Amino acid sequence: MTGRIVVVGSVNTDLVVFADRAPGPGETLVARDFALLPGGKGANQAVAASRCGAAVSLVGRVGRDAFGASARATLAAAGVDPVDLRDTDGVASGIASITVEASGENRILIVAGANGCVTPDDLPDFRDAGIVVLQLEIPIETVYAAIARAVSAGVPAILNPAPVLQLDFARLRGLAYLVPNRGELAALTGRSTARFDDVVAAARRLVRQGIGAVVVTLGADGAVLVREGRVAHVEAPVVMPIDTTGAGDAFIGCFAATLLHSGDEDVALAAAVRYASDTVTRRGAQASYLPRPSAQP
Numbered sequence: 001m002t003g004r005i006v007v008v009g010s011v012n013t014d015l016v017v018f019a020d021r022a023p024g025p026g027e028t029l030v031a032r033d034f035a036l037l038p039g040g041k042g043a044n045q046a047v048a049a050s051r052c053g054a055a056v057s058l059v060g061r062v063g064r065d066a067f068g069a070s071a072r073a074t075l076a077a078a079g080v081d082p083v084d085l086r087d088t089d090g091v092a093s094g095i096a097s098i099t100v101e102a103s104g105e106n107r108i109l110i111v112a113g114a115n116g117c118v119t120p121d122d123l124p125d126f127r128d129a130g131i132v133v134l135q136l137e138i139p140i141e142t143v144y145a146a147i148a149r150a151v152s153a154g155v156p157a158i159l160n161p162a163p164v165l166q167l168d169f170a171r172l173r174g175l176a177y178l179v180p181n182r183g184e185l186a187a188l189t190g191r192s193t194a195r196f197d198d199v200v201a202a203a204r205r206l207v208r209q210g211i212g213a214v215v216v217t218l219g220a221d222g223a224v225l226v227r228e229g230r231v232a233h234v235e236a237p238v239v240m241p242i243d244t245t246g247a248g249d250a251f252i253g254c255f256a257a258t259l260l261h262s263g264d265e266d267v268a269l270a271a272a273v274r275y276a277s278d279t280v281t282r283r284g285a286q287a288s289y290l291p292r293p294s295a296q297p
């Protein structure tokens, strides 16, 4: 495969509180630390793909504010082409309020802000795209329009259905890869995904609805790829998690970059599991993504 990775998605600033545990309703707790970090599923996936050696551009929107300017600078420093990242009047840049517990587990609330203003008119023609990558932190009509445009241009599209919502699978027909986590897969199919066999069965249902392959990220259990006639499971290395924020985004960015230069989804799956596992040993989303020189073409 050739061309660049075009990510169509969100740009956030993450307001991250590190605490022993998240407070319950009506409870006040003293936390350990706070950090303002670059985030947003779209931006994270773009940065991860760039760190894994791909040429990447990001289609999205930020407000004309300090968070927007800072996100723009961070993306440029990470080698992501901001040619299709628009400044938007009258709306704040997107933010995420995140609590990270001592276990490394995270809870995230997002305020879409400018991400909610990304329209189908913002989409480029994908002429030089090798892969298009999408998530659900921008309006769903824009996501469907991008998938339709990628499919008609013959460009493989990858959709990360997060934050999860009910999807019209007729409008996902031709999608090359759907990449949910276990909870998102359960929400999309209305099926239990508690056991590994349940995960495979639920993924098969989506493949039967016209998705090329479903790749389910399983955290400490690695990831599994399901397509018609085959199942491939890659175990994750054992690591000590500090912060799991953005690990799924690291997986997708690395998967896309490795798929683009190798053309081999099994190689991409193994690389993505290793890359995402490493990121949970450091704080932050983009802040935890190291360059992966071995992914260079």
Ligand code: RIB
Binding pocket: 010, 012, 013, 014, 038, 039, 040, 041, 044, 095, 096, 108, 110, 137, 245, 246, 247, 248, 249, 285
């Ligand atoms: O997937 C992690 C990301 O989700 C965070 O960076 C946050 O901004 C939200 O978009």
